[in-house]
Amino acid sequence: MNAAAELPLVHARGLIKRFDDLVAVDGIDFDVQKGEAFGFLGPNGAGKSSTMRMIGCVSPPSGGTLRVLGLDPVKNGADIRAQLGVVPQEDTLDLELTVRENMLIYGRYFGLGRKVVHERAERLLEFVQLEERLDSKVEPLSGGMKRRLTIARSLINEPDILLLDEPTTGLDPQARHVVWDRLHELKHRGATLLLTTHYMDEAEQLCDRLVVMDKGKIAAEGSPVELIRRYSTREVVELRFAAERPPDDLAARIDGLARRVETLSGRLLLYTDDGDRTAERVHELGVQAQSTLVRRSTLEDVFLHLTGRTLVDE
Amino acid sequence: MTTIALPRGAALFERNARAHRSHFLIIFSGFFEPLFYLLSMGVGLGHFVGKVPGPNGELISYASFIAPALLATAAMNGAIYDSSSVFWKMKYMKLYDSVLSTPLGPIDVAVGETSWALFRGLLYAIAFLTTVSVLGHVHSAWAVLALPAALLVGFAFAGMGIAGATFMRTWQDFEFLNLVQLPMFLFSATFYPLSVYPGWLQVVVRCTPLYNAISLIRGLMLGVVGWYQLVNVLYLLLFGAIGVRIAERRVGKLLLR
Ligand SMILES: Nc1ncnc2c1ncn2[C@@H]1O[C@H](COP(=O)(O)OP(=O)(O)O)[C@@H](O)[C@H]1O
Ligand SMILES: [Mg+2]
Numbered sequence: 001m002n003a004a005a006e007l008p009l010v011h012a013r014g015l016i017k018r019f020d021d022l023v024a025v026d027g028i029d030f031d032v033q034k035g036e037a038f039g040f041l042g043p044n045g046a047g048k049s050s051t052m053r054m055i056g057c058v059s060p061p062s063g064g065t066l067r068v069l070g071l072d073p074v075k076n077g078a079d080i081r082a083q084l085g086v087v088p089q090e091d092t093l094d095l096e097l098t099v100r101e102n103m104l105i106y107g108r109y110f111g112l113g114r115k116v117v118h119e120r121a122e123r124l125l126e127f128v129q130l131e132e133r134l135d136s137k138v139e140p141l142s143g144g145m146k147r148r149l150t151i152a153r154s155l156i157n158e159p160d161i162l163l164l165d166e167p168t169t170g171l172d173p174q175a176r177h178v179v180w181d182r183l184h185e186l187k188h189r190g191a192t193l194l195l196t197t198h199y200m201d202e203a204e205q206l207c208d209r210l211v212v213m214d215k216g217k218i219a220a221e222g223s224p225v226e227l228i229r230r231y232s233t234r235e236v237v238e239l240r241f242a243a244e245r246p247p248d249d250l251a252a253r254i255d256g257l258a259r260r261v262e263t264l265s266g267r268l269l270l271y272t273d274d275g276d277r278t279a280e281r282v283h284e285l286g287v288q289a290q291s292t293l294v295r296r297s298t299l300e301d302v303f304l305h306l307t308g309r310t311l312v313d314e
Numbered sequence: 315m316t317t318i319a320l321p322r323g324a325a326l327f328e329r330n331a332r333a334h335r336s337h338f339l340i341i342f343s344g345f346f347e348p349l350f351y352l353l354s355m356g357v358g359l360g361h362f363v364g365k366v367p368g369p370n371g372e373l374i375s376y377a378s379f380i381a382p383a384l385l386a387t388a389a390m391n392g393a394i395y396d397s398s399s400v401f402w403k404m405k406y407m408k409l410y411d412s413v414l415s416t417p418l419g420p421i422d423v424a425v426g427e428t429s430w431a432l433f434r435g436l437l438y439a440i441a442f443l444t445t446v447s448v449l450g451h452v453h454s455a456w457a458v459l460a461l462p463a464a465l466l467v468g469f470a471f472a473g474m475g476i477a478g479a480t481f482m483r484t485w486q487d488f489e490f491l492n493l494v495q496l497p498m499f500l501f502s503a504t505f506y507p508l509s510v511y512p513g514w515l516q517v518v519v520r521c522t523p524l525y526n527a528i529s530l531i532r533g534l535m536l537g538v539v540g541w542y543q544l545v546n547v548l549y550l551l552l553f554g555a556i557g558v559r560i561a562e563r564r565v566g567k568l569l570l571r
Contacts, residue, residue, distance in 0.1 A: 019571070058411075058570055078417040078418075078419060081416055082417045092407075092412035092415075093412075095407055096333035096407075097329070097333060105325065106416070108329070109326075109413060109418050
């Protein structure tokens with residue numbers, strides 16, 4: 001392996017994005033290696049899209065260092081963009097063109113020859129299972145199909161890095177699974193993926209490594225398993241209550257049954273290494289919960305621990 | 315800079331050509347409008363007006379007098395019509411957001427859209443010029459140059475029109491455009507010679523882009539060509555180039571933030 005192959009494809013130090021007075025990205029550090037699926041997990045407004053847009057060279061950084069493919073986005077924006085595939089948060093498909101034409105014309109923006117573009121369009125539309133809608137306009141496609149078309153379009157230039165900003169937000173569960181399946185396939189082929197999401201299951205499924213983002217800052221970094229091990233317990237007991245707030249004295253009564261207790265609206269989370277055992281002891285205390293659930297810890301719990309808030313607004 | 319920009323902007327031209335394949339009616343309307351003006355005003359009204367003095371004082375038919383002005387106006391309208399589509403593409407379709415995530419930059423967007431508007435203008439001009447020559451209103455071999463001249467007029471207004479479209483906030487703002495376009499059409503020595511105005515007003519009219527466009531094309535079609543046409547050409551080149559530059563700046567400022 002030569003030295004160049006070990007350089008991170010994306011390298012950020014103290015990266016900042018400001019919009020007038022608002023600091024959207026507040027000095028973040030991260031590196032993305034070749035072949036990695038790297039995620040930004042965080043709630044709305046965390047600064048994920050702002051970060052992606054800076055990496056995509058369509059938004060100049062307000063401070064710090066950013067290198068993409070070893071180049072400076074401010075000076076070499078066009079050269080970098082030539083090697084990127086971009087799936088923006090909002091679909092920007094060309095509504096005046098057909099599915100196939102969307103692919104062809106987008107390829108032409110990259111200066112690719114007609115023959116190459118035709119061949120790739122065919123192959124990629126098959127890859128995202130749109131081969132039967134080739135000559136359809138974009139408007140009547142379902143949300144999931146549009147997303148898949150956007151993904152196919154982003155691959156037309158055979159990019160070195162694929163940027164996916166909330167690839168499945170707004171899709172129904174079935175459509176999400178189709179998209180995940182395609183992204184898994186890309187991962188297996190060795191693609192480098194950068195994705196943002198506020199779905200913890202999406203982050204767990206797709207990311208080799210991720211950063212938890214909140215209010216423009218990175219709160220933690222690691223693989224999903226590492227993060228859960230570091231910031232949560234193995235299991236969680238969820239006590240659900242009909243009332244908005246659990247009984248006041250409850251927290252005191254169950255104190256000592258778990259390593260940590262979080263109170264949310266209508267539910268109590270008990271962090272413990274042995275969920276069944278803890279649930280049993282809660283029961284022995286005679287706590288009247290509407291329902292009790294024992295589950296594995298997730299990234300949602302990591303986020304809750306780090307920020308005191310939930311990922312998706314309740 | 316433009317040497318790289320031209321081939322890249324060409325992809326956007328190709329995109330527009332594909333998108334318009336099913337909208338031929340719009341292209342035709344750009345041809346029929348000046349033709350209807352020519353027939354109603356030039357032939358109809360011209361019957362009562364009789365002969366009018368041309369640029370060098372020689373008497374010519376009224377239709378021959380207004381035909382070049384109608385060509386210039388058609389080139390202007392075509393270019394401005396296209397630039398309003400830029401507003402839609404930018405604000406609602408988010409077309410340039412996707413274009414700018416490829417190697418293309420704001421200058422390529424400005425150049426690509428301008429060249430498309432030019433092409434549309436060229437189609438109008440060819441059709442109209444052919445028609446008026448068949449009707450006998452072309453009086454000189456110089457008229458061949460009216461085609462590139464119409465292209466230049468398209469360039470002048472396309473650049474500025476696209477720049478203007480980036481300032482529009484809603485469709486209602488386009489009313490302001492009408493407020494500029496219509497008086498310019500009516501008062502830029504389109505339907506009567508400049509000499510009917512008092513001296514100070516003549517100076518004002520001479521400064522408008524449409525007057526320069528009409529002066530250039532009228533000179534060519536009537537075969538009265540002099541250094542003044544060179545001034546017209548420079549004016550239109552500069553006007554269009556400033557427009558393209560403003561359009562580039564605005565696209566960058568609005569979308570790359
Ligand atoms: N173009 C913009 N102009 C002004 N503020 C912006 C702009 N884009 C994003 N912001 C603000 O920056 C913050 C981070 O936004 P964003 O990066 O979109 O977060 P996320 O993608 O994580 O939801 C938000 O407060 C948002 O309102
Ligand atoms: Mg976002």
